[in-house]
Structures are given as structure tokens and as C-alpha cells.
Amino acid sequence: MMELTIERLSKRYGRDFALRELSLRCEPGMLGLVGPNGAGKTSLMRMIATLLEPSEGSIRWNGQDIRAYGQALRQVLGYLPQDFGVYPEFTGRQFLRYLASMKGLPKSIVNRRVDEVLEIVNLEQEADRKLPTYSGGMKQRIGIAQALLNDPELLIVDEPTAGLDPAERVRFRTLLASLTRNRIIILSTHIISDVEAVASRLLILQEGRVLADTTPAMLLAHAAGKVWSVTTDPATALQLQASYQVSTMVNQMNGITLRLISATRPHEAAVVVDSSLEEAYLLATGRQVVRA
Ligand SMILES: Nc1ncnc2c1ncn2[C@@H]1O[C@H](COP(=O)(O)OP(=O)(O)OP(=O)(O)O)[C@@H](O)[C@H]1O
Incomplete structure (x- = not known):
């Protein structure tokens, strides 16, 4: 035992x-x-x-x-x-x-x-x-x-x-x-x-x-549909960063790509992506972000 x-x-x-x-x-x-x-x-x-x-x-x-x-x-x-x-x-x-x-x-x-x-x-x-x-x-x-x-x-x-x-x-x-x-x-x-x-x-x-x-699988399942990717201009990226939990932010040739966590679509150009476990963890532990 x-x-x-x-x-x-x-x-x-x-x-x-x-x-x-x-x-x-x-x-x-x-x-x-x-x-x-x-x-x-x-x-x-x-x-x-x-x-x-x-x-x-x-x-x-x-x-x-x-x-x-x-x-x-x-x-x-x-x-x-x-x-x-x-x-x-x-x-x-x-x-x-x-x-x-x-x-x-x-x-x-x-x-x-x-x-x-x-x-x-x-x-x-x-x-x-x-x-x-x-x-x-x-x-x-x-x-x-x-x-x-x-x-x-x-x-x-x-x-x-x-x-x-x-x-x-x-x-x-x-x-x-x-x-x-x-x-x-x-x-x-x-x-x-x-x-x-x-x-x-x-x-x-x-x-x-x-x-x-x-479990890792349950945590991931909970985050399904709540992680988004959007590529945008620097000013909008900053606005999004102030309003949402952002997990990554990468400079690209055509703008800044953000991955962020939100229950609803955060921007008209945002698309749902597969959540990483880290993002699912951020979602579970994150403070409620007050919308600007
Ligand atoms: N000997 C102590 N006297 C007073 N407060 C303590 C003592 N040891 C821990 N604490 C407090 O208890 C809380 C939990 O501490 P603990 O070290 O268990 O956390 P932790 O999750 O392991 O963090 P870390 O990763 O920093 O070690 C903290 O707020 C810490 O300040």
C-alpha cells in the first residue's frame, strides 16, 4: 500500500x-x-x-x-x-x-x-x-x-x-x-x-x-477557446496588453503578434489558438483584468 x-x-x-x-x-x-x-x-x-x-x-x-x-x-x-x-x-x-x-x-x-x-x-x-x-x-x-x-x-x-x-x-x-x-x-x-x-x-x-x-489535460480543456492570437500595430498591441492577460508578444515584419487570454474575442482580427499548459495555468491563476 x-x-x-x-x-x-x-x-x-x-x-x-x-x-x-x-x-x-x-x-x-x-x-x-x-x-x-x-x-x-x-x-x-x-x-x-x-x-x-x-x-x-x-x-x-x-x-x-x-x-x-x-x-x-x-x-x-x-x-x-x-x-x-x-x-x-x-x-x-x-x-x-x-x-x-x-x-x-x-x-x-x-x-x-x-x-x-x-x-x-x-x-x-x-x-x-x-x-x-x-x-x-x-x-x-x-x-x-x-x-x-x-x-x-x-x-x-x-x-x-x-x-x-x-x-x-x-x-x-x-x-x-x-x-x-x-x-x-x-x-x-x-x-x-x-x-x-x-x-x-x-x-x-x-x-x-x-x-x-x-490534471494537465483538464486544465488545458478549461482553457480551450480562450487563448487568442492577433497580429496588430504597436499602439493596439499596447492597448490589448493593458486590458488582457498576454502570454507572449513577438515582433514580426508585419506588426506585433500577441497571444492573449480572454473568454470573449478580444479584437476583430483575433483567432483562437491551442492553449499551452502555461496559458491554461495563467487563466486559472490570473487576476481578473479590468477592461480599459
Ligand atoms: N519561518 C517563517 N516565518 C514567517 N513566515 C513564514 C515563514 N516561512 C514561510 N513564511 C511565509 O509563509 C508563506 C508561504 O511560504 P512558503 O515558503 O511555504 O511558500 P512557497 O510557495 O514555497 O514559496 P517559495 O517558492 O518562495 O519558497 C509566505 O508568505 C512566507 O512569507
Whole structure:
């Protein structure tokens, strides 16, 4: 059995809620946790990882309160925090061996398991280099490697692609996609394309509340017919930008092409286009734009 159940979970700092009455039931697959900075993603993940005490509510793993698991939770949980620091004096391999013993892996299997996780994250070639010589993407892959040492059933990854270049992001995404079988992965990001192809479910948080509990397909379906493209002169483009949510604006030979989000036709020359997931997300989270 693999089931994470969260009921009416809240986190308060003084009078401010970082998270407010969140309820959620997760089964194997990837849950993309998306929302702007400050939405409450890190607070939620730290509470699931038992690093932060909830103000109210419960988190259960297979029916049992996670705090009751104590040390046994280390067998189940893998966590890559947002501010994952590495020890400069270690090589990748030494670092993983060190963490493996910290996590209580039996001595007899440490070396073998470290080799296995190095292979999973494709860092065998670089394993004997010192960590400060790693690129941002390689550091994040070492971060995933350490989270995988215990082959966790619940893997929590907080904003792993921040600071990575596009090629490293794609590579990291592919790596995570390969890990979704037989485990629950919770991945937080404010870059929707990070979870687009891999998340079976999207939880959109805003100001500590669940704005939508949905799937990429459902989010896209909701945006159908509401994304438009129009090519126009610079003055009209500026007017449209002031009145609508604009997702892209590209200078062309014959004017400026805008993609914008609107329930009704925003301009007589506008045509409906297929929505990207990012546009569907903008639609779901966007503030109501007051028409000029
Ligand atoms: N230790 C703290 N003391 C006071 N307020 C806090 C503390 N930690 C977080 N908060 C507040 O709680 C809210 C949610 O923060 P949280 O870090 O969970 O959001 P987030 O979605 O992970 O954002 P980010 O992507 O920036 O980490 C924010 O308004 C934040 O300022």
C-alpha cells in the first residue's frame, strides 16, 4: 500500500496562514505542486517531511500519522530541499556514501547502493570529482541521488529546477519522469513546463489555499477557446496588453503578434489558438483584468 492522506492541514506564522486547511489524498504517480512564490509549497513539503510542525490537521502515511513513524519514516521518505547544500571537501561518491551511513543504510550495501543511484542519475563519470566543480544541474542530480538512497516510496522535491539552464532542466525532468513508477513524487515548481509532461496531477496553490486540484489535460480543456492570437500595430498591441492577460508578444515584419487570454474575442482580427499548459495555468491563476 502507498497512500498519503492529508486532512485540513494548516500552518500559521503568527496570524498569517502559510497554508490553510489543505486536504489531499495521493496515490503513486507525480503530483505537481505549482503556485507563485509564497503560495505555501515549501511549508507543505516540510510538514510532510516532518521538518515543520503543522499548526492544525493531520498527515498520514498508509493510515498512520507520520509523526508516529519516527525513525521508520526514513525508510519511506526521500527529500530534496530547495536549499540543498553540498560539502565542498567531498567528491560525489564520498558525499553519497557519507549520507548513506547517516541515513542508516547497512554498511554491507552502502557501496553498491551508491553505485546504483549514481547510475540512475547518470553521474558515474563525474562521481570522483569534488562537488564544487559540479554544474548546477549535476548538483541537483546528486541531490536526487541522495534522496533515492533508501529507494523511497515517497519522494519530495522542492523547486529542483531553479537556477538550471534549459538543457539541464529538460534532463532533470526526464530523470524525474523515469522515477515515477511505484512511488509518490511530489514536485514543487513555479515553472509549469517542469511538470507538464510528467505530472499526472496538478495542485495549484495560491496564498496558502488550493486553487485547483486538477490534471494537465483538464486544465488545458478549461482553457480551450480562450487563448487568442492577433497580429496588430504597436499602439493596439499596447492597448490589448493593458486590458488582457498576454502570454507572449513577438515582433514580426508585419506588426506585433500577441497571444492573449480572454473568454470573449478580444479584437476583430483575433483567432483562437491551442492553449499551452502555461496559458491554461495563467487563466486559472490570473487576476481578473479590468477592461480599459
Ligand atoms: N519561518 C517563517 N516565518 C514567517 N513566515 C513564514 C515563514 N516561512 C514561510 N513564511 C511565509 O509563509 C508563506 C508561504 O511560504 P512558503 O515558503 O511555504 O511558500 P512557497 O510557495 O514555497 O514559496 P517559495 O517558492 O518562495 O519558497 C509566505 O508568505 C512566507 O512569507
